[in-house]
Amino acid sequence: MDSYLPRPTAQALAAIGLLYVSAKLFSFVRVLLSLFVLPGAPLSKFGRKGTWTVVTGASDGIGKEYATQLAAKGFNIVLVSRTQSKLDTLARELESKHASVQTKTVAMDFAQNRDSDYDMLKRHIADLDISILINNVGLSHDIPVPFVETPEDEIRDIITINCIGTLRITQLIAPGMVQRKRGLILTMASFGGILPTPLLATYSGSKAFLQQWSTALGSELKPHGVHVQLVQSYLVTSAMSKIRRASATIPTPRGFVKAALSKIGRSGGAQGIAYTSTPYWSHGLMHWALATFVGTMNGVVVDQNRSMHEGIRKRALRKKERDAKKAT
Template identity: 30%
Template sequence: MFSSTLDYLKTQPLGIILISCLGFLSLFKNSTSLLTWLYNIFLRPAKDLRSYGAWALITGSTDGIGKAFAFKLAGMGLNLVLVSRNSTKLKRVSSEIRNEYPDIDVKIFELDFSGDVVAGVSRMKEAVKGLDIGVLINNVGVTYPEAMYFDEVDEKIWMNLVRVNVIGTTFVTGAVVPGMVARGRGAVVNIGSGASAIVPSHPLYAIYAATKGYIDQLSRSLYVEYKHYGIDVQCQVPLYVSTKMASQVAAVGKSSVFVPSADKYVESAIRFIGHDQARCTPYWTHSIQWFFASLLPDSLLNAWRLSIGLKRIKNTINIHH
């Protein structure tokens, strides 16, 4: 029906004009989308994050993406509250930042998100009372020690995933957001995962993907709830970044074009904070991979992800034997 109508229009002068206009509009839309992507990724300047407040609080701040955020935000003139479970690492990172940025005030708070999260966050809230925390980076997160079928995941492992990824992020956000509401400004950045947003499923890491799906939906809902309070909530969705956690589960070694270092990733991530996007993929090759993944059928992506997980199980068995 549609094809016969199209053939008829091609024989009419007005039809030719109409089809040409539709083709032009399609080309214009695609060209505009490409130009917007190029601008956002490579040209758009980072927002002055000090406009949100004088302090930034970062969880999981002693390694990988969290540590990279700490140095980058300090370089932008923000004082820091570093939150992590390892007091030795906290002191070391704090000292490194103070040496590089002597004008920056750094406070540290030891909090083990795998323990009593509610009590720990309550103590943290008291410790930071009165600070003008304008930026919150919810980076803390854990995953499986290795690929596993759902029925093989020990209760201790999956409960720890829920405590750290879900309860930890929720309570820290709940501790910081009221101050942002009172001041009428703030930015909350939650680190999500391609495991819950880019691929339709993440077999053999199901509970991890589910916890990151929670982070994604929480972020997009809070984006709507708090926008009129002057608070920008965003879920950033990286694919593989060359960090200790990535190397643990995916044999990610050196950084590359498609697997950036934590510093490279954060350089891109900073440019997206405060812009009108509830969910984004800041690093340019990650967004390209997301685009091509969106063109593929779910069944193909599911089979691909399952094959990767099974290969990891096989490699783990070989190592143990």
């Protein structure tokens, strides 16, 4: 006997298939529009020129680039990082390039989590009209490492810097934004928070924490005129990534920050995730494709991620051995 589906059933399945394909196509069009066509909200929405931006992790890489580009747009900058000499150098550079821009520097080691440091920062910003906060300070593992072999101080520093430091800084600055009924809080995230990353387990967990916290905070502050956006990224050339050569999927800090500042309020590749953006074009396409066709939490993805980082660890350990031999 020939087997066949009843006509109504076949029509229903065809309709479901058409809806599925249409939804994916619509989502892809949204991604393209968000990444390549539609502009983000202007920064003037959150504060006029001459108001202040606080940038943490400001002395190098992405943080330095945020400070540089926001100063070029006329914002005064509070530079927060660990090394005073680097902060002083950057402050002089910004003020020499932009005559109307003022800077303040606050040297603090987020890993120490000292109340005195946060009290010092609070005094520095007490009378400032802060319109933008860039939560950029962060720490990853020196090299990929199994969790059971991770040094205790490395675990503590990653959680203290990435999580506690970000929360404490935001809690200092957000009340003023709420009072003024305007402000922008950008927090740097990572694909490590989207994709569980074996051998970077503590770092990956800290970035996943920031995703949940930032999304919740965005909902809390929206009625007060404060926009919160978690900024997702794949790799960027930086000291943290240990990558020096840029490519289509690994931009320079300059290219990445330019994209991030031009896409405020746009989700980019982070479709369906509230208060989140993956603004750089190749990162956005990667994020959308992973979430749409592969998934980010399944065992296959996690195992492949583990295999990749096991290879990175082996290469890093071999390099350390070679360097140790050269030093003797």
